Amino acid sequence: MSRLKLKIGYLYPDLLEVYSDRGNVTVLQKRSEWRGIECQVDRITIGDQRDLSDYDLLFSGGGEDREQLLVAEDLLRKRESLFQAVASGTVVFTICGSYQLLGHYFETIGGKKIEGVGLLDLYTIGGSKRLVGNSVCETELVGKVHTLVGYENHSGRTYLGDSTPALASVVAGQGNNGGDGKEGAAKGSVFGTYLHGPILSKNPFFADHLLQLALARRTDKPVLPLLDDTWEMAAHTHIVQQYSGVSRR
């Protein structure tokens, strides 16, 4: 039997790298390897023409305004390939700046409209005050409620359309826009969130959920043996206790 292999496409690692979101790729890679699953990570940036359907999971992080603009233009060129990938079951996991670009548009505080790829029904408006701080949310993954913890730092306010469910609901923190109590977006195999941390390092069940979905493209019954997540959950619980006063997994 050939060894199970996972292919991750890391989009714009040289441009969208501002809040150490790259750690998420480290976490996905290690959690695969610890289970004997070979994990190949390809870095894909501006101008690269690759068939994104080749990948089981596509990841990208957050960036500063200038970098985000450059990425927006290139992402539009990759739009068709991205949609085909999603149709083939590829997991798309985006944080902050790249999450915003999955929507219809991002209108900056200066009134400039940056066009997104429209993979998710959402739009983002720039705000003058940044939404910054630790965040505790609740999410339901495969019928089970988990807390998600992370750190948010964004000026954009994201609003979800009716057809796009939130990834989580805010217990403590600001979420998508500081108003409606929603955090991130999750539709099928496409995910977006404002949480840094990196989020997967402190929410190992979410990392495994993404791996499970990605591996579903490779094998009918992806089995991920349990790992020892004592330290990960201690880091997780520390934030939960500090910021929401409740302790729950």
Added chain:
Amino acid sequence: MWKVRTAILAAKITKWGLSIMGRKGTTLPGAIALRICPNLLDFYGNQLSGRIAFVTGTNGKTTTSNLLTAFLRADGRDVISNSLGANLIQGIVAALIEGVSLQKKQSVVLEVDEATIGKVVGPLKPTVIVVTNFFRDQMDRYGEVDTVVNMVGQALQLAAGDTTVVLNADDPLVASIAPAGKNVRYFGIQSITMQMDDQGEVRDGKFCRKCGSSLQYRYYHYGQLGVYECPGCDFRRPIPDQAAEHVQLCDDRIEFQLDGERGVLNSPAFYNVYNALAAITAAKLLGVKPNVIRQEMQNLNTGLGRMEKIVVNGHQQVMLALVKNPTGCNQVLKVVSQFSKPLDLILILNDRYADGTDVSWIWDTHLERLSEQKKLRRIVTAGTRAYDMAVRCKYAGLEALTTVQEGDLEAVDRALEQLPEDHTLFIMSTYTSLYAVRDHLLRKGRESVEA
């Protein structure tokens, strides 16, 4: 004038009150004084006209200020500084109130926070402003690197015409804010006689801030610092007025040449060469005598907790380093990974306001590099985010070496108890534990001497 006097008196009383309670009082007296007399800084600006130096930038503010202070003192000057790093406006005011005497001729060296410099440059009218570098740091406070660069750039524009601006030529973000029509001096590194490797380092300022093109580098020193030019416009690394040559790391110190003179730093951290160059450039501008500079260069002391060697219990070697952002931390990790003697390591990670409340940055550090350091025996993580640090170590392939110890001083005590003979203990700490750990170590050092 009565307002000035009342403000100063109120600050002094506050400071005295705090000292009775055993507190240092580095900011509160300043806050009170400013409440009473909002334009108190104008008064000090006039008093100290022509003798003030500012140091700003992301990394190296404290070290550069301390080095500059040492040059001035060696030149026989009476120097006031905010040497404990209280670099926001209240801290600056507190330091001035405490230090300024109307009877004496004094010089002032102030490290100034990047967001504060715009508020103090007008009233204090500094003679020299040094900008060390710009890196990603504490984005919970300021948002983006660009924002910080712009804030400092605007402050330099506000500076008076006879102010000299001292800039790091090797940092394109710093060089990009050179104010037109002002006196500008540059410092930089010309040649290195040691192996440099910085793959995957965090790099801010890869793009030309004038035209947006990708900068081309002849070589990198660290982060975005190096010899660069823009293919799209005329922006390029300025030729440094003060250029270090033959920079060489020698186990526990660094040597370099500057204008044919030998410089010796007591710390093995490469970035301190830049801090030394900045301080020397500023000292020359402030008129420190050449023979004093030559003399002081032989023994440059980078100061408290900046890769500082402390001997504890009579014989145990401890190296203490402040880490607060990935670029600075990677520089320290480089020293640790190349260290030639056996060592243990403590990593203290806090997320209080002064540390930066977002600890994500640890994932931009090259802890992976330590998995190749065969002489590393164990790692202990501590601090409010001890488990975040432990998780980071685990994913860097260091799980087998790592344990978690809640409580910083306990971690230090345990580590010292269990430190084998001939091992060096490296302690890397974020800001809010640094001085507590340092005091603790010094106490142990003293007790052993007295015993």
